[in-house]
Amino acid sequence: MSETNEIYDVAVIGGGPAGIMAAINATQAGAKVAIIEKNRSLGRKLLITGNGRCNITQNQPDANEFVKKIGKKGKFLFSSLSIFGTAETIDFFESLDLPLKTEKDGKVFPVSDRSGDVLGVLKNYLEEKGVKIFYDCDIQKFDLNDERIVNLKLKNKNIQARNFILATGGKSYPATGSTGDGYRFAKKMGHTIVESTAALVPVKIKENWVKSLQGLSLKNVAIKIIQKNKKEDSLHGEMLFTHFGLSGPMILDASKRIGELLKNGEVMIDLDLYPALDYENLDEKLKRDFANFCKKNFENYLPEIVSRKMADVLVKLSGIDGRKKINYVTKEERKSLVRLMKGIRMSVAGLMGFDQAIITSGGVDLREVESKTMRSKIIGNLFFAGEILDLDGSTGGYNLQICWSTGHAAGKWAAAG
Numbered sequence: 148m149s150e151t152n153e154i155y156d157v158a159v160i161g162g163g164p165a166g167i168m169a170a171i172n173a174t175q176a177g178a179k180v181a182i183i184e185k186n187r188s189l190g191r192k193l194l195i196t197g198n199g200r201c202n203i204t205q206n207q208p209d210a211n212e213f214v215k216k217i218g219k220k221g222k223f224l225f226s227s228l229s230i231f232g233t234a235e236t237i238d239f240f241e242s243l244d245l246p247l248k249t250e251k252d253g254k255v256f257p258v259s260d261r262s263g264d265v266l267g268v269l270k271n272y273l274e275e276k277g278v279k280i281f282y283d284c285d286i287q288k289f290d291l292n293d294e295r296i297v298n299l300k301l302k303n304k305n306i307q308a309r310n311f312i313l314a315t316g317g318k319s320y321p322a323t324g325s326t327g328d329g330y331r332f333a334k335k336m337g338h339t340i341v342e343s344t345a346a347l348v349p350v351k352i353k354e355n356w357v358k359s360l361q362g363l364s365l366k367n368v369a370i371k372i373i374q375k376n377k378k379e380d381s382l383h384g385e386m387l388f389t390h391f392g393l394s395g396p397m398i399l400d401a402s403k404r405i406g407e408l409l410k411n412g413e414v415m416i417d418l419d420l421y422p423a424l425d426y427e428n429l430d431e432k433l434k435r436d437f438a439n440f441c442k443k444n445f446e447n448y449l450p451e452i453v454s455r456k457m458a459d460v461l462v463k464l465s466g467i468d469g470r471k472k473i474n475y476v477t478k479e480e481r482k483s484l485v486r487l488m489k490g491i492r493m494s495v496a497g498l499m500g501f502d503q504a505i506i507t508s509g510g511v512d513l514r515e516v517e518s519k520t521m522r523s524k525i526i527g528n529l530f531f532a533g534e535i536l537d538l539d540g541s542t543g544g545y546n547l548q549i550c551w552s553t554g555h556a557a558g559k560w561a562a563a564g
Contacts, residue, residue: 150303150304150305151303151304151305152304152305152307153181153279153304153305153306153307154307154308155178155179155180155181155279155306155307155308155309156173156178156179156180156308156309156310156561156562157169157170157173157178157179157180157181157308157309157310157311157312157558157561157562158180158181158183158299158306158308158310158311158312159173159180159181159182159183159311159312159314159558160183160286160299160311160312160313160314160315160329160332161182161183161184161185161313161314161315161316161329161533161535162182162183162184162186162189162190162280163189163190163191163192163193163314163315163316163325163533163534163550164190164192164193164533164547164550164551164554165314165316165532165533165534165535165549165550165551165553165554165557166182166184166312166314166315166532166533166554167182167189167190167269167273167554168532168550168551168554168555168558169312169314169530169532169554169555169557169558169561170182170273170278170558171269171272171273171276171278171558172554172555172557172558172559172562173312173558173559173561173562174273174276174277174278174558174562175276175558176558176559176562176563177562178561178562180276180278180279180562181278181279181280181281181306181308182273182278182279182280182281183281183284183286183299183301183306184280184281184282184283184284185283185284185285185286185315185324185328186282186283186323186324187282187283188282189266189269189270189273189280190266190269190270191323191324192316192319192320192323192324192325193262193265193266194262194263194266195262195320195323196262196505196547197254197256197262199261199262200256200257200260200261200262201256201257201261201262201264201265201266201547202254202255202256202542202543202544202547203236203237203240203247203255203256203257203265203544203547204233204236204237204255204544204547204548204551205233205253205254205255205543205544205545205548206233206237206249206253206254206255207233207253208232208233208234210224210225210228210229210232213228213232213233213545213548214228216540216541216543216545217538217539217540217545217549218540220513220537220538221538221540223513223516223518223538224518224538224549224552224553225518226518226519226556227518227519227521227552227553227555227556228548228552230552230555230556230559231551231552231555231556232548232552233255233544233548235555236548236551236552237255239551240257240265240268243268243269243271243272244268245257245264245265245268246258246259252543253543253544254543254544255544281301281304281306284301284302285301285302286299286300286301286328286332287300287301287302288300288335289311289332289335289336291336291526294525294526294527295526295527295528296308296311296336296526296528296529299311308528309528309561309564310528310529310530310561310562310564311528311529311530311561312521312529312530312531312532312557312558312561313329313332313333313511313529313530313531313532313535314329314531314532314533314535314550314554314557315328315329315332315535316329316507316533316534316535317329317330317343317506317507317509317510317534317535318330318343318345318501318504318507319345319346319347319501319504319505319506319507319534320501320502320504320505321501321502322502325507325534327343329511329535330343330510330511330535333511333531333535336523336525336526336529337525337526338511338512338515338523338525339511339512339514339515340509340510340511340512341509341510341511341512341537342509343507343508343509343510344403344406344507344508344509345402345406345498345499345500345501345503345504345507345508346402346403346406346504346505346506346507346508346539347399347400347402347403347504347505347506347539347541347542347546348399348402348406348498348499348500348503348504348505349389349391349392349393349394349398349399349402349498349499349503350392350393350394350398350401350402350405350416350495350497350498350499351391351392351495351496351497351498351499352391352392352393352416352493352494352495352496353493353494353495353496354493354494356460356463356464357388357392357393357493358390359456359459359460360388360456360457360460361388361389361390362387362388362389363387363388363454363456363457364385364386364387364388364395365385365386365387365388365395365420365457366384366385367383367384367385367422367423368383368384368385368386368397368418368419368420368422369381369382369383369384369418369419369422370382370386370397370398370401370416370417370418370419371416371417371419371490372401372404372405372408372414372415372416373414373415373416373417373492374408374411374412374413374414374415375412379404379408380401380404382397382400382401383397383422384396384397384400385397386398386418391499392493392496393416393493396542396543399505399542400541400542401416402498403508403539405495405498406498409495409497409498413494413495414494414495415492415493415494415495416492416493416495417490417491417492417493418490418491418492418493419488419489419490420453420457420488420489420491421488421489426485426486426489429485429488429489430481430482430485433481433484433485434481436448436451436452436473437473437474437476437481440473441472441473441474442472442473442474443472443473444469444470444471444472444473445462445467445468445469445470445471445472445473445476446458446459446462446469446470448473449461449462453488460491461484461487461488464487464491465480465483465484465487466483467480467483467484505542505546506534506539506540506546507534507539508537508539509537510534510535510536510537510538511531511535511536511537512537513536513537513538516531516536519556519560520556520557520559520560520564521553521556521557521560522557522560522561522564528564530557530560530561531553531557532550532553532554532556532557532558533549533550533553533554534546534549534550536549536553538553
């Protein structure tokens with residue numbers, strides 16, 4: 148079969164959230180746009196975000212507060228956030244007749260709680276604007292001349308464009324197509340790739356008793372991350388016990404730091420079940436409880452203050468006979484229980500892999516990308532957007548906002564360039 152040539156103003160490689168936003172903004176600027184997608188459909192990863200609800204963004208209009216959730220590299224986003232930040236993202240989706248809601252923690256979701264509705268309005272917009280989408284595409288290579296892309300070679304087609312946008316994602320959830328292709332493309336074109344690691348990923352725990360808590364969700368608890376008897380970090384929030392260890396928003400946010408520490412040796416996690424009470428106040432609470440429930444067995448009292456599953460674990464870890472009457476529990480045993488409830492220690496066995504990671508840490512070195520335009524400093528007509536960049540943030544809509552903001556900037560400047 149003979150090859151055909153397709154010519155566009157902007158060619159976007161990758162049909163995820165960053166690529167879709169880039170295509171939308173480029174076509175708004177009047178450009179003739181094509182999306183080249185390796186899958187047979189757009190936005191496969193978008194459909195699973197927010198447990199299928201799609202946490203579109205975090206309702207945080209203060210850019211300074213937003214970038215704090217990204218870390219040291221967050222300042223790279225200031226320019227794109229100033230043009231298309233969280234408020235603009237909310238306005239954009241509402242302009243597409245997608246009703247949104249902001250929950251107590253600032254997370255923004257579609258009112259329907261269906262990620263398919265988010266993808267649906269985006270696909271409709273692309274169709275209305277005549278964006279050409281090539282599905283199931285196997286990219287052979289980028290042809291370069293004088294530090295510019297002159298041709299994108301597919302299996303039976305050549306794509307030519309004034310500008311190209313790489314928005315291929317990272318390595319997280321490879322089943323959705325995020326297999327690190329963009330890193331290889333960018334590296335071949337001369338870009339430096341910061342080592343990619345799984346981020347926002349569940350944590351494996353060594354202790355077997357954790358398995359008995361599978362499915363237990365805890366809210367308003369806290370953890371300390373310990374290495375060599377030194378507190379390295381602390382977080383407060385919600386977590387979930389699984390068959391292999393720990394997950395949930397707080398644990399996912401802690402995982403990147405845990406991964407860094409594991410390179411230097413063993414890491415421990417101390418779980419505080421009552422972070423709102425210090426040691427003395429929790430001890431006073433238990434003293435009052437012991438007086439009120441003095442005739443109960445110890446194992447029957449604990450479900451008054453923790454879940455049944457956690458009560459069984461506390462009995463085991465405390466070493467206190469569960470059949471002992473509360474009024475026979477000694478002062479030393481009570482204080483030992485307080486210490487346990489303020490710091491249930493767990494040993495980290497490692498992190499789950501990319502197949503369980505929400506996002507990838509690492510990617511195209513930001514020093515080689517213009518922060519205002521997302522243009523490559525190495526290839527004159529190449530732009531980047533989304534997870535392919537060495538940017539990642541906390542859970543709660545921050546990473547999708549990175550996609551929207553960088554995609555918006557890349558689309559705008561690729562259309563103008």
